[in-house]
Amino acid sequence: MTKSYGELVAVSDLSFEVHEGEIYGLLGPNGAGKSTTLKVMMGLLKPDKGTTKIFGIDSQEDPVGAKSLVGYAPEEKSLYESLTARELFEFVASVRNIPEQRCNQRLEEMVKALDFQEHVDKMIVTLSAGNKQKALLISIMLHAPKLLILDEPFSGLDVRTARIMKEVVKIHTQNGGSVLLSTHIMEVAEGLCDRIGIIDDGKLVGQGTMTELRTQAKEESATLEQLFLRLTGQEDEVEIGIDSLKEALQE
Ligand SMILES: Nc1ncnc2c1ncn2[C@@H]1O[C@H](COP(=O)(O)OP(=O)(O)O)[C@@H](O)[C@H]1O
Numbered sequence: 001m002t003k004s005y006g007e008l009v010a011v012s013d014l015s016f017e018v019h020e021g022e023i024y025g026l027l028g029p030n031g032a033g034k035s036t037t038l039k040v041m042m043g044l045l046k047p048d049k050g051t052t053k054i055f056g057i058d059s060q061e062d063p064v065g066a067k068s069l070v071g072y073a074p075e076e077k078s079l080y081e082s083l084t085a086r087e088l089f090e091f092v093a094s095v096r097n098i099p100e101q102r103c104n105q106r107l108e109e110m111v112k113a114l115d116f117q118e119h120v121d122k123m124i125v126t127l128s129a130g131n132k133q134k135a136l137l138i139s140i141m142l143h144a145p146k147l148l149i150l151d152e153p154f155s156g157l158d159v160r161t162a163r164i165m166k167e168v169v170k171i172h173t174q175n176g177g178s179v180l181l182s183t184h185i186m187e188v189a190e191g192l193c194d195r196i197g198i199i200d201d202g203k204l205v206g207q208g209t210m211t212e213l214r215t216q217a218k219e220e221s222a223t224l225e226q227l228f229l230r231l232t233g234q235e236d237e238v239e240i241g242i243d244s245l246k247e248a249l250q251e
């Protein structure tokens with residue numbers, strides 16, 4: 001798939017596949033093209049070339065069908081602040097056409113699993129960051145999606161909420177679901193993902209399991225961090241950065 005914004009090629013001939021039941025991490029520096037890729041998958045942006053498919057459904061030809069199988073958390077986590085969490089869930093359920101009984105049952109399970117009972121009737125604006133994140137998670141999982149697409153799900157989360165987020169991701173795959181997430185944080189990719197695709201400048205520059213990437217790292221460089229920096233062409237930049245930092249801090 002290729003996607004440009006005017007002259008700028010944000011994603012260039014990118015190709016990858018997420019296997020059923022796995023956590024796949026798109027790892028890459030800021031501006032690498034991760035969010036663009038996920039937005040195309042959600043049918044929010046039109047690619048210039050190529051296609052994205054969700055369980056065989058083309059995101060452009062049948063965006064509603066594709067989206068019905070996905071729970072998507074965008075990078076900009078804006079919720080309707082003046083609704084209560086319950087109103088948000090009801091709104092999502094009506095947009096998604098989820099039958100009331102099924103929705104209520106699912107809601108009850110999710111609310112209990114995330115220990116959210118006492119916050120359901122509070123206005124979203126009054127919730128802590130952690131509880132807002134829980135509300136978002138519940139709202140994107142109400143229709144029991146088979147695939148979760150999470151854009152930078154760990155940025156800005158405190159330790160406890162990050163832990164909950166990780167558990168949700170793990171339990172979802174243990175139940176047979178799949179997860180595609182993006183991150184620029186190496187530790188997230190390393191600790192959570194079954195397979196990682198390293199993306200830079202809109203291209204896939206490396207892909208594999210942690211073990212595969214580690215083997216590659218040992219052969220080519222000392223650490224995975226170095227491999228990542230090398231694959232994304234940042235190795236020299238970082239060296240230069242450190243040298244000028246040392247100089248500046250000496251003054
Ligand atoms: N709406 C837009 N209009 C123009 N350029 C954009 C837009 N969105 C993203 N870009 C550019 O496309 C490139 C990829 O961005 P993005 O997909 O957001 O990367 P990532 O999520 O990996 O940080 C960046 O150079 C970014 O500045």
Ligand SMILES: [Mg+2]
Pocket residue numbers: 034035036075151152
């Ligand atoms: Mg992004």
